[in-house]
Every structure is written in structure tokens, then in C-alpha cells.
Amino acid sequence: MATGPLSGIRILEFSGIGPGPFCGMLLSDMGADILRIDRRGGDRGEKTHVTRRGRKSVALDLKQPAAREACLRLMASADALFEGFRPGVMERLGLGPDIALARNPKLVYGRMTGWGQEGPLSRAAGHDINYIAITGALHAIGTAERPVPPLNLVGDFGGGAMYLAMGLLAGLLHARATGEGQVVDAAMSDGAASLMAAFYGHMAGGRWSDTRASNGVDGGAPYYGVYKCADGRWVALGSIEPQFFAILMEKLGISDFPLIRQRDPAVWPDLRARLEAAFLTKTQAEWIAHMEGSDACFAGVLNLTDVPSHPHHVARDTFVSVDGVLQPAPAPRFSRTPGAIQELDPRIGAHNDSGLIGWGFSQTEVEALRRAGAL
Numbered sequence: 034m035a036t037g038p039l040s041g042i043r044i045l046e047f048s049g050i051g052p053g054p055f056c057g058m059l060l061s062d063m064g065a066d067i068l069r070i071d072r073r074g075g076d077r078g079e080k081t082h083v084t085r086r087g088r089k090s091v092a093l094d095l096k097q098p099a100a101r102e103a104c105l106r107l108m109a110s111a112d113a114l115f116e117g118f119r120p121g122v123m124e125r126l127g128l129g130p131d132i133a134l135a136r137n138p139k140l141v142y143g144r145m146t147g148w149g150q151e152g153p154l155s156r157a158a159g160h161d162i163n164y165i166a167i168t169g170a171l172h173a174i175g176t177a178e179r180p181v182p183p184l185n186l187v188g189d190f191g192g193g194a195m196y197l198a199m200g201l202l203a204g205l206l207h208a209r210a211t212g213e214g215q216v217v218d219a220a221m222s223d224g225a226a227s228l229m230a231a232f233y234g235h236m237a238g239g240r241w242s243d244t245r246a247s248n249g250v251d252g253g254a255p256y257y258g259v260y261k262c263a264d265g266r267w268v269a270l271g272s273i274e275p276q277f278f279a280i281l282m283e284k285l286g287i288s289d290f291p292l293i294r295q296r297d298p299a300v301w302p303d304l305r306a307r308l309e310a311a312f313l314t315k316t317q318a319e320w321i322a323h324m325e326g327s328d329a330c331f332a333g334v335l336n337l338t339d340v341p342s343h344p345h346h347v348a349r350d351t352f353v354s355v356d357g358v359l360q361p362a363p364a365p366r367f368s369r370t371p372g373a374i375q376e377l378d379p380r381i382g383a384h385n386d387s388g389l390i391g392w393g394f395s396q397t398e399v400e401a402l403r404r405a406g407a408l
Contacts, residue, residue, distance in 0.1 A: 037064020037363075037372040042112050042205065043392070045104075046088060048072065049117030051161070051185070052193030052221065053145050054084040056115060059198050061087030062363035062372045068388050070095075070104060071381040078380035083360045085378035091389060092382030093407060100407035101127050103389070109136045110393055112208070113201050115143030115217075120150045130216045140214040141204035145197050147188070149220030161188035164221040168192075170229050177246040192224025249273065249296075255305035256281065256295060259334060266317035267334035268324075270308075281329040285311045382408075 039060060046057045046069040061067050069088040078090075093100040105128065108114060114133070116123055123129045123144075130142040147164045148154040165171045165188045175181035200217035208214050235241035235248075247253040256272040272281040278295050282288070287307055294300050312320065317333050324331040335343060341352040341359055353362045355374055363372035384391075385408055389399050402408040 035061075035064045035066060035373070035375050036370065037062065038367055038370040040064035040066075040370070042066065043068070043110065044201075045070065045107050045111045045114035047114070047116035047118070047123075049145070051117070051189045052197065053115065053117035054082075055190050055194040056143075056145065056197045056201075057088055058084045058086055059194065060201070061375055063367075064370065064372060066391075068107065068384075068392060070107075074381055078378045078383065080356050080358050080377040082378040083358070086355075086360075087375040088379065089384035089388040089391075090379045090381050091385050091408070093402075095126055095128075097405060097407040099402055099405040103394075103402060103407065104128055105132065105136055106394075107389075107392055108133045108140060111137065111140060113141040113143060113205055115145060115197060115201060117145040120144075120146060120155050134214050134216075138214055139208045139212055141201055141208055141217060142214065143197050143201045143204075143217040143219060145193060145219050145221075147193075147221045149223060150218045154222075161185035161193075161221065164188040164192070165225045168222060168226040168229055169232070170225050172243075173229070173232060173245060173251060175245055176252070177244075180245065187228060188221040188225050192226075192228055193219065193221040196224035196227070247298075253298075253301070254296070255301050255308055258305075260308055260312040262312055262315060262317040262320060264316040264318075268312060268317060268320050269332045269334050271330035273330070277328050277330045280327060281331070284324050284327060284329050284331075287311065 042065045044057075044060055044065050044067045046053070046067050048054075048069050048071045057067055057069065067088040069090050071090050071092045073092045073094050093103060095101055095104070108128075130144075133140055133142055144150060146155070147159040148157065162171065162182050162185070170187050171180045171182065174183050174187075197217065197219035200219050204215055204217050232241055236243065242248055245251060250257050250273075252258050256270055256278050259267045259269050261267055270281065272278040275292065275295060279292055282290060282292065285308070290304060290307065315323070320331075321333045325333070340346065346352055350362055352359055353374070354360075356377055358377070363374060366372075385403075386396070386399050389402075390396065399408065
């Protein structure tokens, strides 16, 4: 039995890309028993596919009636499921929420899409950058000259997977209290818009300019940004509060700047020039030795190679190595029911027998599926 606060929860995952696998990783790390329905194929499983870790894989040919019926039977014993197909695909397969909830009224049916189940764009293809573009998030991130894609963190993983996971868990709580399942429509465009809530509030209150790189936390303010060091590497500042800004200036040896004018945009060009000149006098390592751990709100901008060896990550076991693959450990952390990585990305179909039998099929039924070409 897996450990974690979701131990005993059964979740059916219909294999996809991007936010779906990441959501599955989060739930598996917290102990959920996730059976992933994969398409038939020769994927051997890649241990470096970190977001696909922790599930069991059953390969079914959903074009076969026997495979679809097997899915409905799995839905009947699942607590939740999630899928990431375009709207209408599951309905055309005969596996849509109406049929699934008729089989299992307590089922929480999660749907992960870019644009949502309805709306003018719901049938269109897209990726993270498109979903965050129509929410204002992409416009707000970058330099004064151009928006900069923030990897695919805001749409896929933040606005998509995290909201899907939260929605599934909320649905599970409701189902346990009432016996009623429901559909969770998790659209990345909705989630990315939700992540922008504070900034829409700031703009409504007159505290935010719709001009990129002109505000307090978008790179406009000199005390919240990145600076190049003597060795070409970078450091990051977040000295927003006056007391932290005062410590920053003391650490840098800048004593003739009027601290009371920290948030006056009129002096920001002068302040930025002073900070740029100061940080160019030492290497990143020297600045880390001088400032890290102080209340100046300072950090070195580490590359992915150096991150796991940072003393803070080492002390907290933030990264773990599994079968030679270094990867982030499960998060968040639980005091009574700690999560764990259950296994690495399995070969597609690796659990055709054990996975189905573990969910209530007999060996005879598994063999029947195989003879029918469904498994």
C-alpha cells in the first residue's frame, strides 16, 4: 500500500501530455493509486519522464468495444478520473461523464483542456503560450520591449495541473460528504486568469500599470529584479519592504541614496544604475557569501545543474535520486502521512495484468480482453 494522505484513493488517468501527467505525479506522490490508460504502442517507459512517475500502465485499444467496456468497469470502481482530450472525444468513445456518472454516481470526473469544455475557442488547438496570452499573464511578464514566455509554468502546470488537482480533491471531499460525483472542468485559460487575480485587483485599485516592466514586481522597480555580477552570472533581489531595502543598501555600501524615495519611480533609473554598478564589482559566489541568508531578500540565480547542491535543498532533501535520475522530491510535505515516489515511468502496458487484477478483474477476464485485441 502506498503511503501519503491519498492512500486508498483510486484514480483513473487517461494518458496525455503536459498538465495531465504533472497532475498525476502530484496525486501519486501523495499516495493515490493511479491506473493510467495508455494507447497501445511500444513505449518502453523512460525513467527521465519524471512527471509520468508513480502510476501503473494498462494499454487498451479504445477503438475496441471490449476496451471501452473495461474502462467503464474501471470507472465504476474509481474515486476519480481525469482526461486531457479535446472536448467531445470521450463522448464519442462512449466514455463521457454522463455515462460514467450513471455507472458510478460518486465519481469525480476531471477534464483538462486549454480553453475549457465550451466557448468560441474550445475546439481549437493551442499550447501554454496561447492560453496565457489571452489572460494578460503573458503581456505582464517580460521586458519593456517584449513579453517573455515563462517556460510553460503558468498555463500547463500552474493554471492547469494544479487547478485540476485542487478541483479533483475538492470534488472528492464533496463526494464523500454527499455521495454525489461531478465534473471538474479545468481549463488552463481559466486557471491562468485565476493566477492573475491579485494583479487585476491591483489594477482596479489604481496600483498597477498595464505597461509591462513598470511595476513593483514585474521588473520595473530596481529593488525587485536581477543583476549581473563580475563573472557574468546573476543575482535576484526582492527587497520590497523598506526595512529589507535598507539592509540591501547597507550590504551594498550605498549610503547616499534617500531610502524614503525607494518607491518613487522618478528616481528608479538612478537607483538601478547604482545597483548595476555595485553588483558588477564581485562575482556571484562572492555576493552569495556576503548576502545570502540576510533579510535583504537576496538569492543567487542558479542554473539547473547547480540547484540540487545548494545547502538549503540538501538540508531539506528537496531533490532525490531514483535509479540514477535526480528529480524533485514530493511536495508539499505531510507530518503524519508523508508522500513518496511510488515508481518511475513504467513501460506502456507494464501492468496489463496486475493493474487490472488489482482493480477487480479476474485473470480470465484479462485474458479475454487480450484475445479480443483490446489489451
